[in-house]
């Protein structure tokens with residue numbers, strides 16, 4: 675026998691030498707849910723370890739997380755008041771704008787700030803766009819998304835990340851940023867974002883479940899991978915700096931295709947439901963959390979991702995899992 679792959683599996687040093695991939699905690703992005711008020715901390719039942727916090731507590735959490743090694747953060751805002759057009763998203767004193775300014779003031783360039791750009795947390799109907807007669811309208815929504823992205827960039831965000839899935843949003847955001855001299859703000863596009871039941875816990879966290887219907891008229895059909903390639907190509911043409919596949923675990927084929935297709939940095943979003951399943955099974959003692967999380971993160975890098983948004987970031991760093 676000539677081919678004996680086991681030769682390189684003999685001991686740990688050899689295995690490390692031969693390893694093709696290694697997970698890197700510098701490539702993780704930690705999401706936070708920020709709400710109005712002071713001294714507020716509300717645990718999210720379906721996402722153990724993740725809380726909704728007011729800005730003062732957000733700063734405390736981030737200070738501890740930065741000490742652990744968190745370098746990049748993704749912000750979701752939960753406003754007190756919602757309306758039909760999501761005006762809390764682009765208001766100068768919106769919750770995300772206030773959080774971004776405070777983070778920048780406290781931590782300077784120690785942290786990269788990414789803001790999710792979407793309307794569903796800010797609209798009373800819970801859809802990601804303007805609604806008319808039960809329909810989510812594309813083009814009128816673009817203007818509001820662009821205003822929102824501009825406002826986050828002006829507050830100090832390094833990266834704006836549109837997650838709404840309206841057609842043409844990346845171009846609209848790129849144009850408004852350039853017109854306002856914000857040529858250094860990057861766009862991370864949720865390019866292949868599927869309509870997924872894996873977002874269930876997030877909607878509890880953000881109070882953003884649609885009040886009627888569902889998101890199938892704008893988010894992608896999970897039966898489609900060729901269409902994901904088309905979405906990615908469109909976002910690149912429109913000026914995205916980073917493209918994303920979301921969710922992650924059930925979409926490894928899409929991650930792999932995205933990697934073959936594009937030389938842009940690729941992000942994957944290990945979403946709330948994926949996190950909750952691991953946490954629930956770990957709490958029951960069915961699985962070894964450290965090993966499972968390390969294997970999952972490694973698989974994203976092996977599939978071709980350059981960075982991962984994951985709620986596991988704090989646990990990984992706190993326990994030095996890798």
Ligand code: PBG
Nearest residue numbers: 792794837872873876945946947
């Ligand atoms: C906003 C948005 C959602 C997520 C990220 N941005 C929810 C949705 O599309 O319904 C999901 C994130 C997660 O599940 O962790 N549109």
